[in-house]
Amino acid sequence: MRNLIILLALLFSSTLSAQQAQDAAQIRKIFDEALEKGESYEMLRYLTKNIGGRLSGSPQAAAAVEWSRQQMIAYGFDTVFLQPVMVPHWVRGKKEIARVVNSKKLGTVPMDVVALGNSVGTGPKGVVGEIIEVQDFQELAKLGRAKIEGKIVFFNRPMDAKLMDTFSAYSGASNQRGSGPSEAAKYGAIGAVVRSLSSFNDDIPHTGGTRYALNIPKIPAVAISTNGANQLSELLKDDQNLNFYFETHAEMLPDVLSYNVVGEIKGSEFPDEIIVVGGHLDSWDLSEGAHDDGAGCVQSIEVLRLMKAIGYQPKRTIRAVMFMNEENGLMGGRKYAELAEENEEYHVAALESDRGGFLPIGFGITGTKAQQDKLLSWQPLFTPYGIHQLKRGGGGADISPLRTQDVPTIGYLPDSQRYFKYHHTGIDNFEAVNQRELELGAAAMASMIYLIDKYGL
Amino acid sequence: MRNLIILLALLFSSTLSAQQAQDAAQIRKIFDEALEKGESYEMLRYLTKNIGGRLSGSPQAAAAVEWSRQQMIAYGFDTVFLQPVMVPHWVRGKKEIARVVNSKKLGTVPMDVVALGNSVGTGPKGVVGEIIEVQDFQELAKLGRAKIEGKIVFFNRPMDAKLMDTFSAYSGASNQRGSGPSEAAKYGAIGAVVRSLSSFNDDIPHTGGTRYALNIPKIPAVAISTNGANQLSELLKDDQNLNFYFETHAEMLPDVLSYNVVGEIKGSEFPDEIIVVGGHLDSWDLSEGAHDDGAGCVQSIEVLRLMKAIGYQPKRTIRAVMFMNEENGLMGGRKYAELAEENEEYHVAALESDRGGFLPIGFGITGTKAQQDKLLSWQPLFTPYGIHQLKRGGGGADISPLRTQDVPTIGYLPDSQRYFKYHHTGIDNFEAVNQRELELGAAAMASMIYLIDKYGL
Numbered sequence: 042m043r044n045l046i047i048l049l050a051l052l053f054s055s056t057l058s059a060q061q062a063q064d065a066a067q068i069r070k071i072f073d074e075a076l077e078k079g080e081s082y083e084m085l086r087y088l089t090k091n092i093g094g095r096l097s098g099s100p101q102a103a104a105a106v107e108w109s110r111q112q113m114i115a116y117g118f119d120t121v122f123l124q125p126v127m128v129p130h131w132v133r134g135k136k137e138i139a140r141v142v143n144s145k146k147l148g149t150v151p152m153d154v155v156a157l158g159n160s161v162g163t164g165p166k167g168v169v170g171e172i173i174e175v176q177d178f179q180e181l182a183k184l185g186r187a188k189i190e191g192k193i194v195f196f197n198r199p200m201d202a203k204l205m206d207t208f209s210a211y212s213g214a215s216n217q218r219g220s221g222p223s224e225a226a227k228y229g230a231i232g233a234v235v236r237s238l239s240s241f242n243d244d245i246p247h248t249g250g251t252r253y254a255l256n257i258p259k260i261p262a263v264a265i266s267t268n269g270a271n272q273l274s275e276l277l278k279d280d281q282n283l284n285f286y287f288e289t290h291a292e293m294l295p296d297v298l299s300y301n302v303v304g305e306i307k308g309s310e311f312p313d314e315i316i317v318v319g320g321h322l323d324s325w326d327l328s329e330g331a332h333d334d335g336a337g338c339v340q341s342i343e344v345l346r347l348m349k350a351i352g353y354q355p356k357r358t359i360r361a362v363m364f365m366n367e368e369n370g371l372m373g374g375r376k377y378a379e380l381a382e383e384n385e386e387y388h389v390a391a392l393e394s395d396r397g398g399f400l401p402i403g404f405g406i407t408g409t410k411a412q413q414d415k416l417l418s419w420q421p422l423f424t425p426y427g428i429h430q431l432k433r434g435g436g437g438a439d440i441s442p443l444r445t446q447d448v449p450t451i452g453y454l455p456d457s458q459r460y461f462k463y464h465h466t467g468i469d470n471f472e473a474v475n476q477r478e479l480e481l482g483a484a485a486m487a488s489m490i491y492l493i494d495k496y497g498l
Numbered sequence: 499m500r501n502l503i504i505l506l507a508l509l510f511s512s513t514l515s516a517q518q519a520q521d522a523a524q525i526r527k528i529f530d531e532a533l534e535k536g537e538s539y540e541m542l543r544y545l546t547k548n549i550g551g552r553l554s555g556s557p558q559a560a561a562a563v564e565w566s567r568q569q570m571i572a573y574g575f576d577t578v579f580l581q582p583v584m585v586p587h588w589v590r591g592k593k594e595i596a597r598v599v600n601s602k603k604l605g606t607v608p609m610d611v612v613a614l615g616n617s618v619g620t621g622p623k624g625v626v627g628e629i630i631e632v633q634d635f636q637e638l639a640k641l642g643r644a645k646i647e648g649k650i651v652f653f654n655r656p657m658d659a660k661l662m663d664t665f666s667a668y669s670g671a672s673n674q675r676g677s678g679p680s681e682a683a684k685y686g687a688i689g690a691v692v693r694s695l696s697s698f699n700d701d702i703p704h705t706g707g708t709r710y711a712l713n714i715p716k717i718p719a720v721a722i723s724t725n726g727a728n729q730l731s732e733l734l735k736d737d738q739n740l741n742f743y744f745e746t747h748a749e750m751l752p753d754v755l756s757y758n759v760v761g762e763i764k765g766s767e768f769p770d771e772i773i774v775v776g777g778h779l780d781s782w783d784l785s786e787g788a789h790d791d792g793a794g795c796v797q798s799i800e801v802l803r804l805m806k807a808i809g810y811q812p813k814r815t816i817r818a819v820m821f822m823n824e825e826n827g828l829m830g831g832r833k834y835a836e837l838a839e840e841n842e843e844y845h846v847a848a849l850e851s852d853r854g855g856f857l858p859i860g861f862g863i864t865g866t867k868a869q870q871d872k873l874l875s876w877q878p879l880f881t882p883y884g885i886h887q888l889k890r891g892g893g894g895a896d897i898s899p900l901r902t903q904d905v906p907t908i909g910y911l912p913d914s915q916r917y918f919k920y921h922h923t924g925i926d927n928f929e930a931v932n933q934r935e936l937e938l939g940a941a942a943m944a945s946m947i948y949l950i951d952k953y954g955l
Contacts, residue, residue: 076659202533205883207934241933400857400913402884426662427859427913429886456857456884456913458934476698477664477915 061422064495068422068488070351075487079480080346084112084339085398089329089471096158096326097366098130098297105322106300109338109363113304116346118361120307123300126376128366130297131159133326134290137263139234142169142284144276152273154263155327156289157218157235158250158369163261167288168193168232174277178216178224190229193285195277196221197236197270200461207240207457208396211464214238215249222262223254232287233262236270240461244268247465248325250369261289299365301373306345308357308494315358315381316493317391318344318486321367321374321439328469332460336398336479337453338363343483344490355494357389364439367395371438378442388448390498393437394486397463398479399455401428404489405435408449412498416451419492428485430454449498453486521879524948527808529883529941536937537803541569541796542855546786546928553615553783554823555587555754562779563757566795566820570761573803575818577764580757583833585823587754588616590783591747594720596691599626599741601733609730611720612784613746614675614692615707615826620718624745625650625689631734635673635681647686650742652734653678654693654727657918664697664914665853671695672706679719680711689744690719693727697918701725704922705782707826718746756822758830763802765814765951772815773950774848775801775943778824778831778896785926789917793855793936794910795820800940801947812951814846821896824852828895835899845905847955850894851943854920855936856912858885861946862892865906869955873908876949885942887911906955910943 075081092108095101106123113121133156141150156162173188174195175181181194196217200210215238222233237247246266253259265273277283302322308314320337324330341361348355365373381388390412392404406416413433420431436450444450455478463469532538549565552558563580570578590613598607613619630645631652632638638651653674657667672695679690694704703723710716722730734740759779765771777794781787798818805812822830838845847869849861860880863873870890877888893907901907912935920926 072662073660202934203530205529400915427887430884458857458938459932462932475916475919477659481915 064422064492067351067353067491071347071487071491072426072484074347074350075480075484076477079343079483081339081343081479081483082476084342085331085335085474085479086471088335088339089331093329094326095322095324095330096131097128097299097323097369098294099326102299102323102365106302109302109322109342113342113361116342117349118304118306118345121304123302124376124380125298125300126365126372127296128299128372129159129370130294131369132292132294134162134292137287137289138167139263139287141273141276142286144283145280150276152265152269153244153246154234154265154287155246155248156291157222157262157264158248158325159293160222160251160262160289160291161259162289162291163287165288167286168261169284169286170231172234172283172285174274181224181228186228189225192230193232193234194225194230195234195273197274199236200238200240202240207461210240211238211461218249218264219252222251222260223257226258226260230260232260234285235262235264237264237266238461238464239267242267242271245466245468248327249465263287263289301365301377302363303360304342304345305358305360306348306355309354310356312358313387315360315386315388316490317360317362317388317440318490319362319364319439320394321365322363323366323368325368325465327467329471331469331471331474332397332463333465333469334367334395336474336482337394340394340479340483340486344487347483347487353491357494359490359494367439374439375442378446381443382446388443388446390449390451390493391440391443392451392453392486392489393440394453394482395437396453396455396457397460398474398482399459400478401426401482401485402456403428403430403432403454405432405452405454406449407434407436407444412449415496415498422492423485423488426481426485451489453482455482521949524808524810525879525945528804528944528948531804531807532937532941533934536800536940538796538800538936538940539933541799542788542792542931542936543928545792545796546788550786551783552779552781552787553588554585554756554780554826555751556783559756559780559822563759566759566779566799570799570818573799574806575761575763575802578761580759581833581837582755582757583822583829584753585756585829586827587751588826589749589751591619591749594744594746595624596720596744598730598733599743601740602737607733609722609726610701610703611691611722611744612703612705613748614679614719614721615705615782616750617679617708617719617746617748618716619746619748620744622745624743625718626741626743627688629691629740629742631731638681638685643685646682649687650689650691651682651687652691652730654731656693657695657697659697664918667697668695668918675706675721676709679708679717680714683715683717687717689717691742692719692721694721694723695918695921696724699724699728702923702925705784706922720744720746758822758834759820760817761799761802762815762817763805763812766811767813769815770844772817772843772845773947774817774819774845774897775947776819776821776896777851778822779820780823780825782825782922784924786928787926788928788931789854789920789926790922791824791852793931793939794851797851797936797940797943801944804940804944810948814951816947816951824896831896832899835903838900839903845900845903847906847908847950848897848900849908849910849943849946850897851910851939852894853910853912853914854917855931855939856916857935858883858939858942859913860885860887860889860911862889862909862911863906864891864893864901869906872953872955879949880942880945883938883942908946910939912939
């Protein structure tokens with residue numbers, strides 16, 4: 042009996058290791074294909090160079106929908122379809138203007154700013170007023186209406202450079218952009234200037250969405266570069282009554298019909314079990330939207346192409362989803378979850394790439410402990426590729442609405458050190474993406490999808 | 499007795515963990531200082547933008563010597579001194595010219611090439627001849643004098659894109675550049691064209707040193723971009739007798755007096771035990787030499803500055819060494835080891851940064867098994883910073899001569915995916931370096947030096 046148990050254990054363990062060897066071989070095939078013949082980079086070239094920036098509602102966003110539809114058809118995916126969704130249509134209008142009006146030392150000081158996404162414009166007369174610097178909402182509340190009314194509020198809390206994960210640093214500062222204008226308006230402010238959410242001191246302003254609170258006056262709002270913010274803060278030390286002028290021509294137009302774009306390979310055994318891999322197709326208007334999130338889109342398409350290229354027939358249905366309107370509304374992500382519920386679809390898992398086309402270092406998963414444990418148990422298969430951080434907690438904005446249906450969500454984690462140099466700027470262009478890093482990311486994602494397809498989650 | 503042992507073990511383990519906590523805190527201080535107030539990036543800006551490319555023997559190399567000397571004095575290092583060394587003085591001369599002469603399909607096809615470092619020039623008449631493609635020296639030998647004599651040999655073996663470590667891919671292809679011209683000359687070739695050592699298909703030629711063998715005619719040699727090499731290879735399929743012309747104006751001038759630059763903080767307990775951290779000050783002439791190896795130089799200076807900034811007084815003597823002439827002679831590295839032997843210096847360890855200013859991922863060590871084990875045992879202290887590959891085997895060209903004195907050599911390992919886009923090209927400029935990645939590298943190196951100083955090796 043004891044010998045039998047040992048024999049069974051041996052058999053079992055050798056089966057396991059044969060299986061592991063098979064998985065390692067498949068993953069090696071995926072990486073080889075991506076590194077030698079990957080197509081993410083050339084797809085990204087088209088999306089960025091031939092289409093460009095593609096804010097929701099823009100002609101370029103429509104072009105991106107049609108391009109990704111055609112691209113997935115051309116790759117021979119089993120089904121390619123659109124999910125109609127109404128999206129906000131914000132336009133920046135003419136280039137912004139800003140200046141310090143009355144510096145004692147420097148007189149008029151021009152400043153480079155960009156309007157925040159969704160913000161109202163000042164119109165051609167601009168807005169001018171005394172500018173007052175705050176670090177956070179507590180300080181703002183303390184100053185109160187007495188000190189804020191009729192002024193422009195300058196939110197100047199930097200991202201914490203000491204944090205290794207720059208997304209944590211971003212989270213620690215981003216409420217200034219998202220809620221700052223409305224918070225300032227509560228106390229009667231007439232405009233808001235927000236320090237750019239950047240990990241670097243440079244001259245490049247970063248846009249990004251702001252959300253106006255209900256029943257609070259909508260005031261115009263701009264982001265200023267980190268160097269500009271530092272200079273402004275220095276000037277404020279010398280001048281008690283520094284006046285700031287800015288002019289923006291942004292406006293919110295009526296909603297526009299747009300689409301999520303979905304391509305899928307049907308599962309051979311469990312076609313009704315769906316695994317999603319996606320990114321968002323819309324981008325800000327200032328650049329080509331290469332890292333944010335052209336990279337995630339082309340990598341998601343590439344995941345399906347890689348499976349076909351290595352001759353892997355998935356058991357479950359694998360869907361590449363190009364979500365629309367992540368940047369200023371999340372209408373695509375919401376619509377996708379809504380339709381999944383309406384159609385009673387069963388989603389095994391959803392994986393999103395929305396942290397740029399940088400070097401792959403890990404994945405983070407939100408789900409049950411058992412789901413997390415299972416994913417974490419695959420660590421040895423990723424280690425040979427420098428991917429060393431499989432961890433608990435993670436996902437992505439577009440797939441987050443699926444959490445209400447208990448779908449485990451997984452965030453693809455490229456290294457984050459360079460991301461907030463490009464994020465929402467005018468320099469998030471094709472040239473900022475490295476081919477090997479981008480293709481390695483697609484291979485990492487395909488490997489994860491392969492394992493989820495094979496073993497469930 | 500048994501209780502006593504347990505008690506001792508507990509005491510010992512709690513002592514250990516208190517020590518580990520202290521080390522973790524010191525390393526956290528190093529990283530905080532580097533991320534918030536690091537000076538590597540501004541040093542690199544000066545070295546690249548104000549001095550620029552600095553091939554051995556050039557005025558810029560002399561400027562770099564003087565700059566690094568002054569910089570280390572300005573930081574208040576205990577001793578700063580020069581080590582005189584004679585170095586080769588190769589100059590590129592006028593811009594190279596190259597073309598396919600007689601393509602049936604395209605006629606004359608201009609090609610972008612750069613002369614290999616140390617190579618002889620063709621002079622104004624250039625060299626012209628039938629071009630013949632080979633993949634390696636075996637193929638060359640097989641063709642022999644009958645097929646090679648009077649022709650130009652085109653070495654076209656690509657770097658293996660499938661290898662995760664691009665330095666391994668480089669090693670697998672670099673003999674074509676280092677020895678190809680002399681190998682071809684053995685069979686009577688009149689010139690050599692070498693496929694650029696790049697991980698990418700693009701239009702950028704990569705220079706780099708070639709070594710002429712003794713008693714073999716020195717023939718002119720150039721590198722061609724990967725796209726150019728692919729095009730040339732395609733043309734060769736259609737044309738049996740494709741002729742190639744190239745013109746280079748390079749020449750080797752008499753040796754020049756130059757210097758290694760050394761700055762040190764004297765050890766408080768063991769001043770005669772030396773720990774080296776270094777990079778090489780010379781670079782190729784085509785660019786500013788930012789990644790190769792401006793990065794390693796400024797990081798090495800920064801290691802000592804970081805120690806002073808966090809108030810750490812090393813027990814051993816820490817030396818930042820700017821080696822001269824790594825690119826085309828290694829005379830500085832050899833001189834350093836020679837002087838170390840002559841002066842009977844005891845070196846605990848030597849660490850080199852010469853793989854670019856990219857994201858830190860590890861260190862590799864060559865030494866005894868005990869030395870390797872000790873270094874590898876520090877892994878947990880590096881894990882919080884994404885540095886996950888402490889491994890056996892490693893070093894650097896400049897510190898390799900110290901191996902004859904049994905000094906353990908350590909190579910700093912940044913991620914390698916992007917390196918061979920910039921290496922030895924015209925685009926290895928300041929703009930190619932990311933500030934956080936560069937400063938993180940300096941912090942990683944400083945942490946390693948701190949541990950070696952504290953515990954020996």
